[in-house]
Amino acid sequence: MKKFEVGVIGATGMVGQRFITLLADHPWFDLKVLAASERSAGKPYSEAVGAKWAMKTPIPENAANIVVKDAVKDMAEIAKSVDFVFCAVDMPSDEIITLEQGYAKLECPVVSNNKEHRLFPDVPMLIPECNAEHVAVIETQRKRLGTKRGFVAVKPNCSIQSYVPALHPLKEYGISAVLACNYQAISGAGKTFETWPEMVDNLIPFIKGEEQKSEIEPMKIWGELKDGVIVPAEKPVITTQCLRVPVSDGHTSAVFVKFDRKPSKEAMIKAWAEYKGEPQRLGLPSAPKQFLNYFEEDNRPQAKLDRNLENGMAVSIGRLREDVLFDYKFVCLSHNTLRGAAGGGVLAAELLAAKGYFDR
Ligand code: NAP
Secondary structure, X not given: OOOEEEEEEOOOOHHHHHHHHHOOOOOOEEEEEEEEOOOOOOOEHHHHHHHHOOOOOOOOHHHHOOEOEEOOOOHHHHHHHOOEEEEOXXXXXXXXXXXXXXXXXXXXXEEEOOOOOOOOOOXXXXXXXXXXXXXXXXXXXXXXXXXXXXXXXXXXOHHHOOHHHHHHHHHHHOEEEEEXXXXXXXXXXXXXXXXXXXXXXXXXXXXXXXXXXXXXXXHHHOXXXXXXXXXXOOOOEEEEEEEEOOOOOOEEEEEEEEEOOOOOHHHHHHHHHHOOOHHHHHOOOOOOOOOEEEEOOOOOOOHHHHOOHHHHOOEEEEEEEEOOOOOEEEEEEEOOOHHHHHHHHHHHHHHHHHOOOOOO
């Protein structure tokens, strides 16, 4: 199979660095272009990223010497030279919309980690194991943008990527209400303990805009395709609290759930153990073999022990028990910059590639 040539926009950022690490040795994707702001443009990647490199492994050889481009000024040249781009940038919202639609209109598909396009009804927002069928709306989007190839596909917010996967196989029991308290790692803010020392021995009970995203985005993931667009689900009612905690990587969620038809505990654990999505059926390279993993031990999942399960792409679940207000409560965990960001982006791109959306 011919490899697709790819670019990373926002390559010097926390998510961009993860993309570069994941693309160092990818069987389908070949890293060709790196782009960031004008501050980084014109410098070799290793110099542009400098001390901001936050990954545990060194900068991959295939990236270190690539001269970084300006994501805005060099857009036409970048769009022409790759098959698609990943995008994760920190820019004002209106500029992100212009940037992503700009690449799409230049016939360069965009797989984005940014929030700006998430609620467009003709933009698929993918957790590939849960809503792979939503890629079909790309045809409607291409008509709106006037493109043959170009489109934007997005990934949802990292905060929902443990409890939405965990609840997904339980939908057949009619999920009516969900309360999720999310304990979110500092890498979700693009930070490390070196760059955010105030987080050592601390907890901050506010993450701007996060609770709204955590409550709204699952409804789109569980939405139905109708007349070429995604119509959000109306159930369940979801309420969340999002707290920043002193953990480097890994978002943990304490979930309470109420059903129309209460399943047994055994049925829930069996549903998790047996669940397979489109990535597992297609054998996508980044797909975890076992997507949902239930731990019987009382003290699991733990961020430090379990976030890297299946290369950080699996979701860990534990402490399932009955609740006095809801039917059940449990705890779940996913790696926020792998499953929740760059890894989820790469898996979404693999799904799009497998379905022919990057073909010329
Ligand atoms: P970050 O570490 O602050 O990196 C931001 C990137 O944007 C850098 O590469 C920066 O380049 C680039 N940039 C800034 N201004 C630009 C401009 N005018 N033109 C082109 N590039 C520009 O941010 P991050 O944590 O990686 O997050 C990036 C995006 O992903 C955000 O939308 C965030 O909400 C989203 N996201 C993050 C996570 C996570 O876990 N961190 C999870 C899901 C989604 P320079 O170095 O040249 O300034």
